[in-house]
Structure formats: C-alpha cells, structure tokens
Amino acid sequence: MEYQYxxxxxxxxxxxxxxxxxxHVDEDGVTGSYTFSEDLHFYEGHxxxxxxxxxxxxxxxxxxxxxxxxxxxxMRKDNSLRDTQVAxxxxxxxxxxxxxxxxxxxxxxxxxxxxxxxLKCKVYLYNEKEQLVCKGEIAGMLTxxxxx
Amino acid sequence: MPAEHYxxxxxxxxxxxxxxxxxxxxxxxxxFINELNINSANLVDIILDVExxxxxVLENEDMENMQTVSDALAIIxxxxxxxx
Numbered sequence: 541m542e543y544q545y546x547x548x549x550x551x552x553x554x555x556x557x558x559x560x561x562x563x564h565v566d567e568d569g570v571t572g573s574y575t576f577s578e579d580l581h582f583y584e585g586h587x588x589x590x591x592x593x594x595x596x597x598x599x600x601x602x603x604x605x606x607x608x609x610x611x612x613x614x615m616r617k618d619n620s621l622r623d624t625q626v627a628x629x630x631x632x633x634x635x636x637x638x639x640x641x642x643x644x645x646x647x648x649x650x651x652x653x654x655x656x657x658x659l660k661c662k663v664y665l666y667n668e669k670e671q672l673v674c675k676g677e678i679a680g681m682l683t684x685x686x687x688x
Numbered sequence: 689m690p691a692e693h694y695x696x697x698x699x700x701x702x703x704x705x706x707x708x709x710x711x712x713x714x715x716x717x718x719x720f721i722n723e724l725n726i727n728s729a730n731l732v733d734i735i736l737d738v739e740x741x742x743x744x745v746l747e748n749e750d751m752e753n754m755q756t757v758s759d760a761l762a763i764i765x766x767x768x769x770x771x772x
Contacts, residue, residue: 629729656751658732681729 549612550604551625555581558601565613569650569661572605578641593639595674599631602663603678606649611659611682623685629658633676637667644668657682693761700737701757704730716758742768 543562550559562572576593583591608626615624639645645665652660660679667673694716702711706725713724720726726734731754735746738760744767746754754760 629727653736655736656732656748658729679729681732 546609546612546616549616549624550608551623552604556600558597558604559609562605562609563646565609567614567617567651569648570606570610570613571646571648572609573644573646574601574605575644576639576641580641583641591641593641593643595633595635598635598639598645598665598674599633599676599678601645602633602647602649602665602674602676603628603631603680605647606661606663607659607678607680610649610651610661611680614654614659615682615684625683625685626659626680627683628678628680631676631678633674633678635674637671637673639667639673645673646670652677693764694757696741697738697757697760697764700741701726701734704734714757716756716761718757719755720757720760721755738764744768744771 543565546562546565547559550557552558558574559572560574562570564571582594582597586592586594607628611626612624645667648664648666649661652662658679658681660677662675663678664675665673698711698714701714701724704726705711705713709724718724720731720734721728732751735751735754738744739746742764744764746763746767750763754763
C-alpha cells in the first residue's frame with residue numbers, strides 16, 4: 541500500500557492534520573514525521589510571548605501517525621473498499637522535552653494488540669536530534685463507514 | 689455454573705468499572721454496556737483479561753454475544769469444556 545495513499549485516507553485536514561510523511565508502515569507499527577511550522581496559530585497563545593508546542597498536540601501527532609495511520613493500514617488489509625474511522629479511547633503520555641516552533645518530529649509506534657476492532661499502540665516521539673520528546677500508550681476503536 | 693468463575697470474573701471486571709459503579713453492582717444479569725457503563729474499548733480489555741485468566745481464545749462472535757455477565761460466564765464455560 542502506498543504511504544501517500546494512507547495519508548490521503550486520514551479523516552483530518554488543515555489546521556488539524558499532523559502528518560507530513562510516512563517513512564515506514566507494516567503490521568507491527570509505523571514511522572512518520574511532521575513539521576510544526578512557525579506560523580501555526582496556536583503559538584500566539586501557547587504561551588503568551590513564549591511559543592511552545594502544546595503537549596496535547598504532540599499527543600495528537602502521535603495518535604494520527606502512530607495509531608490512525610496504522611489503523612488504516614490494518615483495516616485496508618481486511619476491508620479493501622471501506623473508509624476507516626477511529627475513535628480515541630485512551631491515552632497516557634509522558635513528556636520529557638519541549639518542541640519549539642519550526643521543529644520536525646518523528647513518531648514511531650509499536651502495536652501492542654489489534655483485537656475486536658481495538659488498536660492499542662506504544663508511541664514514541666523524537667526531535668531532530670533523535671532525543672525522546674514524549675512517549676506513551678494510545679488506544680482507539682476502529683470502525684468502517686457503512687459497516688455498522 | 690461454578691461460583692468461582694463468577695467471583696473471578698467480578699475481579700477481572702472491577703478495574704474497568706466507572707467511578708459510580710461498584711463491584712457489588714455486578715450481578716449475573718448485568719449488561720456490561722447499558723448497566724455497568726463499561727464502554728466498548730474497556731470491554732475489549734475485559735475480554736483480553738478473560739483470555740489470559742482462563743487461557744482461552746475468544747472470537748469476534750463471542751464478543752458480539754457477550755452482552756451480560758451471565759453471557760460471559762456461559763462463553764467461558766463453553767470454551768473451557770471445549771478445551772477439556
């Protein structure tokens with residue numbers, strides 16, 4: 541499956557798409573990256589005169605690359621023509637370093653399990669120096685549109 | 689139905705109960721989603737814990753049939769009999 545195709549199937553668009561490219565996808569995990577460009581509007585308020593990427597958006601980036609892209613890959617293998625939808629069910633994250641405007645991050649996910657439509661992954665987010673920025677576990681329920 | 693399975697299942701369910709539901713609320717006819725307020729994501733985790741606890745494997749149709757606590761007990765007994 542083409543990686544660009546997976547990105548095209550994501551249910552997000554600007555200003556809430558946090559995936560630029562995928563470097564690797566297989567049944568056990570995903571590696572992908574995203575650049576937090578300096579002109580993203582939330583930097584004006586997070587924080588006042590001290591822009592830092594909100595942890596909640598690092599979590600979202602981990603979820604979109606690590607969980608949703610993997611979910612689309614896994615669901616497409618079984619249901620070739622249906623749109624995948626994902627409902628986040630839990631996340632627990634630990635944050636170790638800040639990400640400033642303009643930084644490119646790389647997310648790696650490892651599948652813990654995919655059973656009964658629930659996908660649970662370990663996720664790791666690294667900065668350009670390959671330092672671990674945040675890590676955690678994210679899970680979601682996957683469904684196909686028109687498969688209810 | 690062996691009472692030990694019921695007690696064991698209660699212990700498996702306990703960590704997934706929302707704050708306003710206690711372990712005493714778990715009855716044999718309790719509906720996991722409608723009465724115990726367990727969401728479908730946590731129900732998957734309960735099933736995975738059941739598989740580990742009893743060393744059995746549940747299929748998609750078992751999940752669909754597992755609406756209440758007694759459904760779960762019946763599925764566990766079935767699987768254990770299939771193993772014996």
